[in-house]
Amino acid sequence: QVQLVQSGAEVKKPGASVKVSCKASGYRFSGYYIDWVRQAPGQGLEWMGWIAPSSGGTNYAQSFQGRVTLTRDTSINIVYMELSRLRSDDTAVYYCARLAAGGPGDYWGQGTLVTVSS
Amino acid sequence: EIVLTQSPATLSLSPGEGATLSCGASQSVNSGYLAWYQQKPGLAPRLLIYEASSRATGIPDRFSGSGSGTDFTLIISRLEPEDFAVYYCQQYGTSPRTFGQGTKVEIK
Numbered sequence: 001q002v003q004l005v006q007s008g009a010e011v012k013k014p015g016a017s018v019k020v021s022c023k024a025s026g027y028r029f030s031g032y033y034i035d036w037v038r039q040a041p042g043q044g045l046e047w048m049g050w051i052a053p054s055s056g057g058t059n060y061a062q063s064f065q066g067r068v069t070l071t072r073d074t075s076i077n078i079v080y081m082e083l084s085r086l087r088s089d090d091t092a093v094y095y096c097a098r099l100a101a102g103g104p105g106d107y108w109g110q111g112t113l114v115t116v117s118s
Numbered sequence: 119e120i121v122l123t124q125s126p127a128t129l130s131l132s133p134g135e136g137a138t139l140s141c142g143a144s145q146s147v148n149s150g151y152l153a154w155y156q157q158k159p160g161l162a163p164r165l166l167i168y169e170a171s172s173r174a175t176g177i178p179d180r181f182s183g184s185g186s187g188t189d190f191t192l193i194i195s196r197l198e199p200e201d202f203a204v205y206y207c208q209q210y211g212t213s214p215r216t217f218g219q220g221t222k223v224e225i226k
Contacts, residue, residue, distance in 0.1 A: 035215070037163075045155075045163065045206055045217040061214045062119075095162055103210035104153035106174060108162035 002026040004096050004109035011115045017084040020112045022096035029077040030054040033099040036081045038092040051079055086116045120145055120209050124218035130226040137194040139221045141207035146187045148211030154183055154192045158203045
C-alpha cells in the first residue's frame, strides 16, 4: 500500500535550518510529484512547493523562494524539504503529499512538527 | 495568485442533517482543478473530491462536489458522526496552488 513516512519532530533556533524527510513506499517513486504543505498551529494549509522525483525539477511558492529547497534521493525513495533562516512563524506541521495525476494530494505523510524557538 | 474564499467559516449541524459548503475563487479555476479535503484534529488532510466532482478512492457517496469556473460546492448529504471536521478546498490548476481558509463542521 502507498505510504509516506516523515521524519520526527524538530526544535530549532531562529536563523537555523531544518531538513525534513519523506520516505515513499508502495508505488513507483519516479511516477508521482511530491508536494509540501505546512500548517501553523490552529491555522489553515499553506502550499510550499513540489518536486518531480524523476527529474528533480521543482516549483516553489513565491513566499518561500530562496528559503526552501526540495531534493530527492531516488536510490532510497526519499524526498527532502529544507527550510533555512528559520523564524518563529515557521513553527508548523509540515506535510508531504503524493500528487495524483492532475495534481491533488491523494496520499499524505503523517506530518512533522517543526518548532522554532530561542 | 488565485484566492479561495470558503463559506461559512463554521457550520453547526446535527448528525443526519445535510451540509453545504462553498468555495469561491478570485478567478476561474483552470480545467475545474478544484479539490476538497477533510481534516480531523492531529491528522493529515484526506482527499475527498478532485476535479470539482470526482470522488477519491474509498470516499462514501454521501460526499458530492459540483461547480465550475469560480464557484464550487461540497455537499454532505447526511452527516455521520465521523464527518465532523474541517474541510478545505484547493485549486491546483494554476501555480501557486492555493487553499481556502477552511470550513469547520461542528456538532450542534
